[in-house]
Amino acid sequence: MIDGGPRPVAPFSHAVEGGGWVMLTGQMPTDPAAPDGPLPEGIDAQTRRVMENLEVVLDGLGLALSDVAQCRCYLTAFERDYAAFNEVYQGYFPAERRPARTTIGVTALAVGALVEIDCLARRPD
Incomplete structure (x- = not known):
C-alpha cells in the first residue's frame, strides 16, 4: 500500500511487484484527500482523477507514467x-512513448465510476 494513495474500494493492494514488473490495481476517480466525497462529474474529470491516482501510486513506488508499459x-x-476519454488520456503520454493499451466497455464499475484504469509498469534497468 502507498502512503497517501487512494483508499481501496475492495480488498486489494495498490500494487504488487515481481521481477522488476509492477502491476497497479485499477484506479477509480476517487479523491485520496476526500475518499467519501462525490466523484468528479463527467468522463473528462473522472479520467484526469484516475490518471492522477495512478501517478500517486507510481510516485510512491519511485516510478512514473513514463515507466508504464501497458494499460x-x-x-x-x-x-x-x-x-472524450482518449482526448484526456493521450495528454498523459508523449505520442512517441505511449504504452500498449486495451479499452473495454463494461456494464458497471465500483463506486459508480465511469472509468477505471489499471496498468503494468517496468522498473528501469
Missing part, C-alpha cells in the same frame, strides 16, 4: 465516452 481501461459508456 487496461474500462468505460461504462463506451460509445458515448470513448473519444
